[in-house]
Amino acid sequence: MTFINSQIWTKTSRQVLFIALIVLIAGFVSNRIRSDKMPFVEDWSAKSNLVTPSGENLEISLSEATNLFNKGETVFIDARSRAEYDVGHIKGAKSLPYKEADLKFVEAMAGISEDSALITYCDGETCELSMELAVFLGNAGYKNVKVLSNGWSVWKQNGLPVETGKG
């Protein structure tokens, strides 16, 4: 860009460097003195996100989930939106969209006892709806709730029973 004189680029680079320095210091210092300081590098893998604040790992493997499904010993809870549920869901799953969990809870969980084994799922490896829903159900008194990570996708990919419409 010859129409921009070179002086301004020198000035810009110098200022960018200064700004970077200020930001580095501010970031370091603030992260050091705050009570909730964060590590600079942290394990963000999907698995570590399926651990509750109390340290309990809610993840269930696909094979375990299939096993329980075949024995009819579990109820799947679909945490996605109702529209997505209607397009397709795990056979027999109940729809309880996490975003409307408060409103739909009574209707969706009618007839499911608190001792039942529940498996929540949504779609996408990083989808948090299923985890959030599992914690929500746990707080609501359900003591046996697991999360099938990336549930809808892995279930479909493995050709396991699905159904469409209002399950």
Place this chain on the structure above:
Amino acid sequence: MKEEIRQNISMTLYHGARIVLGIVFVYASYDKILHPAAFAKIIYNYQILPDELINLSAIFLPWLELSIGFLLVIGVWLPGSVFIGNILLIIFFCALVYNKARGLDIGCGCFSTGEGETPESNLYLLRDFSFIVIAVYLFIKVFILNSLGLKRSS
């Protein structure tokens, strides 16, 4: 006389743009500086950066936004702050477009199957685009017009 009015309007527009963009950056940084962990979660949900860079971005990026926002508002170091502002806004915009294209709902980090097309994502895009317009205008003012010697204001 006419030339003077034109100059005045142009200066008002220029200072207005820099102050508005500055406030946007300061405002955007405020909540993130208070809650870096929540911001880290948002970055994670975008599913673009490698895990190692998530916390680093959450710790430093808000301070970068605050710094350039502050500099823009007070009108100091404009070449540096306008330059960084443009880069940041363009990166954010690309991240939004990329995730929209692959159908990732950045609100929850979930891939929606197209059914739940979120109107918010269009709103974000529009909002970011208007910030880019302001930033590019400032870039032209600060870098091209100033260096042609038409105005001196940095």
